[in-house]
Amino acid sequence: MLALSKERDNFVPEADDLVVELRSVSKYYGEVAAVSNTSIGVRRGELLCLLGPSGCGKTTTLRMVAGFVEPTSGSITINGVDMTRQPPYRRDTGMVFQSYALFPHMTVAQNIEFGLENLKWPRDERKARVEEMLRLVELPHLADRLPAQLSGGQQQRIALARALAMRPAVLLLDEPFSNLDAQLRLRMREELREVVRSVNVTTLFVTHDQEEALAMSDRIVVMNAGQVEQIGTPGEIYESPETPFVAKFIGWCSLLKGTVGPDGSFTSAAGLRLDGNWSAGSATAVIRPEHVRLSTDDASGPSYQGRVLQAHYYGGATRIVLDLNGEQLTMQERFPFWRHPKTGDLLSVTISTDDLRVIPAEEDRR
């Protein structure tokens, strides 16, 4: 398993081999745009995540791919065939619903077999496939149970087995972990990633949890207010957000509005100056907690005096909100409990500008 994932970590999907392609898709409910003018391509074999806050249109987008929602305009193709106006049962997709939607009157095996019956597979092939899927999710002993007799994690695995049994062109996952408790969620996340990797299925995945998206995806589509903010690898999304929204939504950060002068240094509205080599004009600096460090004697770059506004002890680390010349920054540092900073304390910090992202205002289109 481990070797497999190592291999997969170097997997680069071909940019022009698209399994699902949405072209300028919009969905209006009356005057309200749930999704507007969105173009997304899911590459063969990749795990693409739609990430955004609730109401951003990510679930509507997924449901349009599955065929439960008909787009107002634009086109959707699956494996090159136009599916825009096709009903769900003619689309080669397998979906895992948020509530799993297992059929309560059928056993686990019957649930998995249902899709194969509809595809008119011969009986012995169906049985073999059901067994294979149950082995894949490691629950062969539950074949004759009813869904109500399963735990949440087991139900989720069966829902996954049911969706994968038909070997769909694309696997659709709608917030598959939201009904599980925190610990189980972590385990199921790893399991699901392993299963999806091992059968090598193209996957479109919807979540509002940025950590889940970063941990699982090959690429992430960040959506906001019905539109795509940015598409990129987890690294690109986190390290070089293209809009302040993306920066804010992925991980903690402070956004400082200001200008970049002719010398390439950034000055915030409140007067905090950061040396660098950015292109001139008004801009927003994205400062993440890991950019802010306590000053040490051999520290390079200028040191700033910050006043502690809030300090939250989380055991392994303390999250501190600092006031730096009128700008609020968040930092994260390990403090022993007895040396824990208090509100009003002065801390001397440096800001690492090497990998600091400054977003020029013209890139901030929205």
Added chain:
Amino acid sequence: MRADLIDRLMAVSGTLIRALVYLMLASPAILVVLSSFTSSDTMNFPPMGFSLRWYKVAFANELFMAALWTSTYVAVLVAIVALLVGFAGAFAMNRFSFRGKAFLQGLAFSPLVVPAVVLGIGLLQLFAWLDLTQTMYPLLLGHLVLTIPYVVRTILASLTLHDQQLEQAAMNLRATPFRVIRRITLPLIMPGLLSASIFAFVTSFGNVTVSSFLTYGGHVTLPVQIFAYVDTSYDPLVAAVSSLMIVVTLVVILTIERLIGAERLA
């Protein structure tokens, strides 16, 4: 200690009251069945002796036997048609919004508002005008008008509680709409269909008011026949026939349960 006593008192009186209510509900039927086994010439309670003599009379009575057959036949047919029409109507009302939906919903419930006698007279005039009075249709159609509101209501309630996401899941698993209804929707709302069909059967089988206007051309239902008989004579024959009615009702209910229950497992 005190609270414990009050708890115990409440529990005991609850059981007593429940027993009393069931007894009150069942006692007419029990009285009729018991007095049907009497060996005397008159209806009385407690029955005198034990004999099947009035059952022999009942089975020999062609009028009653024909009426029993008519009633059963009409009620079974009405239950089947009401279930089909009611499911179609309830499904449309549950799933689609269309012009005149509220009107249709109101219309489906209107027979509950119109007094049965008025309904009977109206239907009598309608069928006379349509020149259908020598057929079985007035009874069938009249009973359908009576039963469809119940059936629509019951099925609509089931459909409202039914999780439509399961149908989407089935569609995602390549099931055509027809297969979704057959494999997912119908099995899951089966309890509703069961009670709806029993409702329809019992309502049709026991109805007197509307039936009495629509029983012509020799198609007389059993309740109407009993009513007519009791008007002139009062002997244990009525009790025997009524007991037969209870038996038929029970047999049909059990059959429906068995049929639909078996469907659920398949």
